[in-house]
Amino acid sequence: METLKCFLKNLFNPIYWYRSYPYNQEWDDYLKTVIEKDMHVEIIDEYTAKIIDDDIIIWLANYPYASFHPYAPNNMNILPSRCTTRKFANHLVKCLRKRKKEKHVIKHKTDKK
Secondary structure, X not given: OHHHHHHHHHHOOHHHOXXXXXXXXXXXXXXXHHHHXXXXXXXXXXXXXXXXHHOEEEEOOOOOOOOOXXXXXXXXXXXXXXXXXXXXXXXXXXXXXXXXXXXXXXXXXXXXX
């Protein structure tokens, strides 16, 4: 059911139709693992982010048609599935919110001294 739901979202949203690079099953499975294990992803700049646990840098820009491909240590022009692209974008937002909340807590602890 989840796959059908994602397929329909992509079908009726033209922004997901075009892809700059080919799909890669191994990369798709890896990003699904990052999401499932709730691995932390740290934003480096407006173009890249780092999967902390595995020290892999991914490309963020050009969402969704060219984003989330491995950028370093090896720049590979491969993409996850459209469904994983959506899920990984949500995972990034979750990581950003968690990081913002941590900074807020640290700030309040230092203010009390």
